[in-house]
Amino acid sequence: xxxxxxxxxxxxxxxxxxxxxxxxxxxxxxxxxxxxxxxxxxxxxxxxxxxxxxxxxxxxxxxxxxxxxxxxxxxxxxxxxxxxxxxxxxxxxxxxxxxxxxxxxxxxxxxxxxxxxxxxxxxxxxxxxxxxxxxxxxxxxxxxxxxxxxxxxxxxxxxxxxxxxxxxxxxxxxxxxxxxxxxxxxxxxxxxxxxxxxxxxxxxxxxxxxxxxxxxxxxxxxxxxxxxxxxxxxxxxxxxxxxxxxxxxxxxxxxxxxxxxxxxxxxxxxxxxxxxxxxxxxxxxxxxxxxxxxxxxxxxxxxxxxxxxxxxxxxxxxxxxxxxx
Amino acid sequence: xxxxxxxxxxxxxxxxxxxxxxxxxxxxxxxxxxxxxxxxxxxxxxxxxxxxxxxxxxxxxxxxxxxxxxxxxxxxxxxxxxxxxxxxxxxxxxxxxxxxxxxxxxxxxxxxxxxxxxxxxxxxxxxxxxxxxxxxxxxxxxxxxxxxxxxxxxxxxxxxxxxxxxxxxxxxxxxxxxxxxxxxxxxxxxxxxxxxxxxxxxxxxxxxxxxxxxxxxxxxxxxxxxxxxxxxxxxxxxxxxxxxxxxxxxxxxxxxxxxxxxxxxxxxxxxxxxxxxxxxxxxxxxxxxxxxxxxxxxxxxxxxxxxxxxxxxxxxxxxxxxxxxxxxxxxxxxxxxxxxxxxxxxxxxxxxxxxxxxxxxxxxxxxxxxxxxxxxxxxxxxxxxxxxxxxxxxxxxxxxxxxxxxxxxxxxxxxxxxxxxxxxxxxxxxxxxxxxxxxxxxx
Numbered sequence: 001x002x003x004x005x006x007x008x009x010x011x012x013x014x015x016x017x018x019x020x021x022x023x024x025x026x027x028x029x030x031x032x033x034x035x036x037x038x039x040x041x042x043x044x045x046x047x048x049x050x051x052x053x054x055x056x057x058x059x060x061x062x063x064x065x066x067x068x069x070x071x072x073x074x075x076x077x078x079x080x081x082x083x084x085x086x087x088x089x090x091x092x093x094x095x096x097x098x099x100x101x102x103x104x105x106x107x108x109x110x111x112x113x114x115x116x117x118x119x120x121x122x123x124x125x126x127x128x129x130x131x132x133x134x135x136x137x138x139x140x141x142x143x144x145x146x147x148x149x150x151x152x153x154x155x156x157x158x159x160x161x162x163x164x165x166x167x168x169x170x171x172x173x174x175x176x177x178x179x180x181x182x183x184x185x186x187x188x189x190x191x192x193x194x195x196x197x198x199x200x201x202x203x204x205x206x207x208x209x210x211x212x213x214x215x216x217x218x219x220x221x222x223x224x225x226x227x228x229x230x231x232x233x234x235x236x237x238x239x240x241x242x243x244x245x246x247x248x249x250x251x252x253x254x255x256x257x258x259x260x261x262x263x264x265x266x267x268x269x270x271x272x273x274x275x276x277x278x279x280x281x282x283x284x285x286x287x288x289x290x291x292x293x294x295x296x297x298x299x300x301x302x303x304x305x306x307x308x309x310x311x312x313x314x315x316x317x318x319x320x321x322x323x324x325x
Numbered sequence: 326x327x328x329x330x331x332x333x334x335x336x337x338x339x340x341x342x343x344x345x346x347x348x349x350x351x352x353x354x355x356x357x358x359x360x361x362x363x364x365x366x367x368x369x370x371x372x373x374x375x376x377x378x379x380x381x382x383x384x385x386x387x388x389x390x391x392x393x394x395x396x397x398x399x400x401x402x403x404x405x406x407x408x409x410x411x412x413x414x415x416x417x418x419x420x421x422x423x424x425x426x427x428x429x430x431x432x433x434x435x436x437x438x439x440x441x442x443x444x445x446x447x448x449x450x451x452x453x454x455x456x457x458x459x460x461x462x463x464x465x466x467x468x469x470x471x472x473x474x475x476x477x478x479x480x481x482x483x484x485x486x487x488x489x490x491x492x493x494x495x496x497x498x499x500x501x502x503x504x505x506x507x508x509x510x511x512x513x514x515x516x517x518x519x520x521x522x523x524x525x526x527x528x529x530x531x532x533x534x535x536x537x538x539x540x541x542x543x544x545x546x547x548x549x550x551x552x553x554x555x556x557x558x559x560x561x562x563x564x565x566x567x568x569x570x571x572x573x574x575x576x577x578x579x580x581x582x583x584x585x586x587x588x589x590x591x592x593x594x595x596x597x598x599x600x601x602x603x604x605x606x607x608x609x610x611x612x613x614x615x616x617x618x619x620x621x622x623x624x625x626x627x628x629x630x631x632x633x634x635x636x637x638x639x640x641x642x643x644x645x646x647x648x649x650x651x652x653x654x655x656x657x658x659x660x661x662x663x664x665x666x667x668x669x670x671x672x673x674x675x676x677x678x679x680x681x682x683x684x685x686x687x688x689x690x691x692x693x694x695x696x697x698x699x700x701x702x703x704x705x706x707x708x709x710x711x712x713x714x715x716x717x718x719x720x721x722x723x724x725x726x727x728x729x730x731x732x733x734x735x736x737x738x739x740x741x742x743x744x745x746x747x748x749x750x751x752x753x754x755x756x757x758x759x760x761x762x763x764x765x766x767x768x
Binding site: 089093094095158159160161162164186187188268269272274275286287289290291292 | 529530532533585586587588589590592593594602609729730731734735738741742745756759760763764
C-alpha cells in the first residue's frame with residue numbers, strides 16, 4: 001500500500017490548519033468583544049467560546065442523528081416517504097427478530113453475570129493479602145482489543161474432527177475426560193453462550209475495578225460499627241456494603257447494558273452472525289453493507305431509542321453523586 | 326493574554342497562506358488531459374499476483390516508453406462509483422464492474438469505453454475462450470461478461486475454473502468418474518480413505534462461499550444456462566423444485582456418510598485447510614472440490630511432503646449430472662480490465678494486455694489461466710484446467726457473486742444452515758424466497 005505525498009500533506013495541513021483557524025477565531029473574536037460595552041461582553045463571551053464546540057457537536061452528532069431518523073422513514077433511494085415500512089421489516093423479518101432475541105440474551109446474561117462477578121470479586125479480593133496481584137490477573141483481558149480477544153477465543157473454541165488432535169483448548173480438555181469435541185461456535189445451543197462468555201471474560205475486570213474503588217470508599221468505621229452490633233460478615237455484605245455500593249452498581253450496570261446492546265466485534269469476528277448469533281449491531285452493519293441504508297437507519301434508531309433511557313439514568317446518577325460530594 | 330500580543334494581521338496572513346497551499350496542492354493531484362506518456366492503473370492484486378502483473382508490464386514500459394502508474398486498490402469498485410457520482414478523476418484503466426446493474430449504469434453514463442473502439446475485435450473474440458466473450462446462443466447481451474447493447478466493456482485477461490475434484494494421486498488410483506452417480510458410488514475404503522469427500526466452509530464473514538461453489542456446479546449441470554442465469558437474476562424461486570433438487574444433491578456431498586468429520590468439522594474448518602486430510606495417513610478423504618487456486622494451500626500446509634502438482638496430486642473436472650445437454654456448462658470466474666479514460670497511452674496498454682505474449686507472462690508466472698486459448702502452461706494443473714476451460718460450452722459465473730449482496734449473504738448462510746441441519750431444508754428455502762423477494766425489490 002503506497003501512501004501518496006498529497007495524503008500526508010493533507011493530513012498535516014488538516015492537523016495544523018484546524019487549530020489555527022480556531023485560534024484565529026478566538027483572537028479575532030476577542031478583539032471584537034473587547035471593544036463592546038462591559039455588560040454585553042459578559043453576556044456574549046460564554047456563547048462565543050462555546051460556539052465552536054456546539055458547532056462541531058451539531059454538525060457531527062446532532063445533524064447525523066436527526067438525518068438518521070429521517071432516513072429511517074424514507075425509501076432506500078431517499079426520494080419518497082415510506083412510513084413505518086423499515087420498522088415493520090425490523091420487527092417482523094425472521095433474521096432481525098433473531099438478532100433482537102440475541103441482543104436480549106446479551107443484555108440479560110452479559111450484564112448480570114459481569115456485574116455480579118464484579119461485585120463478588122471486588123468484595124472477596126478486598127479481604128485477601130494478594131489483592132493487587134489477583135486484580136491485575138482479572139483486569140488483564142480489559143485492555144485487550146475485542147478483536148484480539150475474539151481471535152484468542154477462536155483458538156480456544158477450535159474444533160477438529162472427532163478422533164483427531166484437538167488444538168482448541170476447550171475441546172482438548174473435553175478430550176481428557178473422554179468426551180467428544182463440541183463445535184462451540186456452530187452448535188446453536190452453545191454458540192450464543194460462548195460469545196456472551198467471551199464478552200463477560202473481557203469486561204468483568206472493568207466492573208471489578210470500578211466497584212472495588214467504590215468499595216474502598218466505604219469508611220471502615222461503618223463496618224466496625226456493624227461488627228460491634230454483632231453483625232456477621234454475610235450480614236455486613238448484604239445489609240451494609242451492598243446498599244452503599246448500589247449507586248455504583250447502577251452506573252456499572254447501565255454501562256454494561258449499553259455495552260451489551262452495542263455488542264458487535266465479538267460476534268463479527270467469531271461467527272459473523274452465522275448459525276443464529278446475529279445481534280442488533282451486526283444486523284445494522286449487514287444492512288449497511290448490503291446498501292439498505294433506510295433499513296440500517298431504522299435499526300440504528302431502535303438501538304438508539306433503547307439506549308437513551310439508560311443514558312438518562314446514568315447521567316442522573318452522576319448528578320446525584322456530584323451533589324452528594 | 327499571550328495571543329492578544331500577537332499581531333492579528335500576521336496570524337491571518339499565516340492562516341491564509343496555509344489554506345492557499347492546501348488548495349493548490351489539492352488541485353494539482355489530478356491527472357492532466359489525454360496523456361500519451363503516462364497511464365494510471367488500479368488493480369486489486371497484491372503479493373504474487375501483483376508481481377506477475379509487474380512482470381507483464383515491464384516489457385510494455387520498456388518498448389513503448391509509457392510510464393504505468395500502478396495502484397493496488399481493493400476497494401476500487403466503490404471508489405470508482407463514488408468518483409462517477411462526484412464527477413472526480415477516474416483511473417485510466419481499472420477492473421470493470423461485474424454487477425450487471427452497475428455495469429448498465431456506468432455504460433449509460435458513458436464512463437466505460439467499448440473494446441470495439443480500440444481493439445481488433447475479430448482477433449480478440451477468436452483468440453479468447455468463447456465463454457468469456459460470447460453471449461449464450463440466441464442472445465446479443467450478457468451483462469455477466471460485460472456485453473451490453475452488443476458491445477464489449479470488459480476486457481478479459483485471466484480466468485479460473487471452479488468445481489474441480491482434487492485428489493492425492495498416491496491414494497486415489499482409480500479412473501475419473503464420468504457421472505455424479507459414479508462418483509458417489511466410489512467406495513473410499515477401497516483406497517484406504519475414511520470418507521469420499523472433504524469440505525470446509527469457514528471463511529470469516531464470507532463463510533459458506535465454498536459451499537456455494539459446490540451447489541453452483543450442481544445446479545448449472547442439472548439445468549441449462551438460461552435457468553441458471555434466471556436463478557441468479559431472481560426470476561427463479563429458491564423453493565423451485567430444481568433448486569431444491571440442487572440443495573438435496575449438495576447435501577449428499579456433505580452427508581455424515583460421505584464427508585470427512587461430519588457437519589461440525591465442515592463448518593468449523595477454514596476453506597484453506599479443507600484439503601489437509603487428503604495428505605494424511607491414512608487419508609481422511611478421497612476428493613476435495615475446489616477451484617484452480619487450491620494447490621497453493623496444499624503445498625503451504627505440507628512443506629515437508631514437497632507436494633508436486635501432477636505427480637502427487639491432480640484433479641478431474643466436475644462429473645456430469647446425467648443431463649447430457651447441460652454437461653458443457655463450466656463454473657468459473659475471470660479478471661478483467663476496463664478503460665475509463667480514452668487516452669493514447671491507455672489504448673496502447675489495453676491493446677498490449679490483450680495480446681498472447683503479454684498473457685503468456687501471466688501463464689509463466691503461474692497461479693492462473695490467461696483468457697487467450699493458445700497459451701502454454703508449464704504447470705500440469707493449469708495445462709488440464711485450460712482443457713476444461715477450452716471445452717466449456719458456457720462458462721457460467723459464480724451465482725452468489727452476481728446476486729444482490731444480501732441475497733448472496735443469505736444464500737451462503739443457507740448452505741451453512743442446511744449442512745448443520747439437513748432437516749431444515751424446506752424452511753431454509755422458504756426463508757430464501759422471502760429474502761429474494763425483498764432483495765431484488767430494492768436493488
